[in-house]
Amino acid sequence: MLQRFRRHPFRFSLDWLPLMDRWLIAELVGPLLFGIAAFTAVSLSVGVVFELVRKVAEAGLPLSAAMQVLGLRLPGFLVLSFPMATLMATLLAYSRLSGNSELTALRSVGVSTKRMVAPAVALAVAMSLLTFVFNDVIVPRTNLSASITLDQALGKAIAAERGRHTLYSRFGRISQPDGESVRGMTQLFYAQEFSDGEMKDVTLIDFSRTGQRQMLMAKTGRWNEAKAMWEFRNGRIVSVDEANDTTTSANFDRYFYPLSRDVEEVAKLPTDANLMTVGQARRAERLLLAANNKKEARRLRVRIQEKFAFPAICLVFGLIGSSLGVRPNSRTSRSQGFGISVLLIFVYYLMSFIFSSLGITGTLSPLMAAWLPVGIGLAGGLVLLRQASR
Known part of the structure; x- marks a missing residue:
């Protein structure tokens, strides 16, 4: 393997993985890319495109500026689509393999259900790490740049600190x-x-x-x-x-x-935690505590924990999707998978919103408010996996 790497230093290879894992990952990649594209297109259209079209038609926003803003807002919607695409990919891929009796063939040679879903869990962990990097490093900068670009294009006065x-x-x-x-x-x-x-x-x-x-x-x-x-x-x-x-x-x-x-540092704080990295949010929390603004400091503590908990949704959805899809004789079409994914996502985000509100009001600690939905989701996924293993 070392010799092959020396001959092709920039070539990425999965030859070190067992053949079954490479096969299952290959089956997952297609639906994953489809899910990312589908969910990003839908959320981007609803969240940005319609508003930009209205500004182009009514406020005279240049088309080039609108395209630039659209590109800058794209990473923020990609982050939202990663967990949803992970759920859809695992559900579709394993449902198709189960419906074609390919998973039954694996069971016949002694491969356990837990071993079958291991590649999906590994892919979900990788998507969680990618989501965290996007959410903490890329999205705050691109969202801020998008706001500045839009204001400049509309002729509004821009201040670096406002x-x-x-x-x-x-x-x-x-x-x-x-x-x-x-x-x-x-x-x-x-x-x-x-x-x-x-x-x-x-x-x-x-x-x-x-x-x-x-x-x-x-x-x-x-x-x-x-x-x-x-x-x-x-x-x-x-x-x-x-x-x-x-x-x-x-x-x-x-x-x-x-x-x-x-006083000046407090005035510079962004009003939206999505425009801050984890480091900036922690610094903002210290300033708010120094100013004795306990309510805003508590809200920010919840948002900081959510910045760590949100990427873990990929792991939750990957476990749930693969556990549902790996059941014997399970067959789900893309339209059915999309519908099931939307339903599960709605339930999970509703639960997250409720716990987040309880954390901001002080009913729950910030740690529990952010991580309880993840814990409940993982517990539900493990129950589904256990049922599928019977």
Whole structure:
């Protein structure tokens, strides 16, 4: 084998696999490619093509830009089609082999059902790894590029860093009248819009001293690197002294305020976890926890776990599809396989949505919310495999 590799260093060969495994994998590849093409075409048409056609006709989107956006959005829909195609491929391939009595011939020579489905499980594991790579490395970048390309083609202003309704709360020690301090919220920051490093329509409330409140309102705010503080412009400061029941206010053209730069980092966070890699999502979670935004941090923890759990759906569907197809005298056409696949996929994704919602609300831990559907699916697949082995 080593000599053959030296003669053909770029030639991929499966000669090291047993003949039966090579045969079964070859039977699986055709339906797998068909499933990827079919499911991608359907989901892409519903999710992108109709919208792009409308923008070309009504908003004057150039056809070349529409094609570019379509190509950039393609990886995101490929990721969705991989699990569905795995289910359809295993179900169709093993159903055809069972209907043609080829699996019966294997049983007659002592090959167990578990041994027959081993190549399907191995292919499903490979599809899980491919799905994770696409979902974490390729899709976030291409989806972001697609959004920027579409906005540029439609003549919208593009900012590399843009956000709306930035809310940041800072916690620390609050001074008490007796000289001691307690932990609590010290500042609450809100900006209506963030664009190109500049906050717009800013409101900042200071709670750092008991009995006193200070509210800062400004048109703009920007981080000043030299002073390591926020520089606010064209605003007003209102101070309320509860002990003396007095209120003072002053306008300013320029005002420096000592607040963490984490405000800017929070504003840069994408609102959609699908636009973030696992590393970016973990960093965003730390920032949200630092800002004491526990609800959004919990939601992001669920999404992080789902980024790992989602590729495992390929393994679940591969086990279920092969277990259903390997049953004796099982015969399923492509149309029947497509229909069964859609039904199973709907049930699984409905279950995933329910568990995900429970995780976001705090009823379930993020780990359980993301992985329980996978565990239930694998358990169901093993039950089906056991029944098929009888």
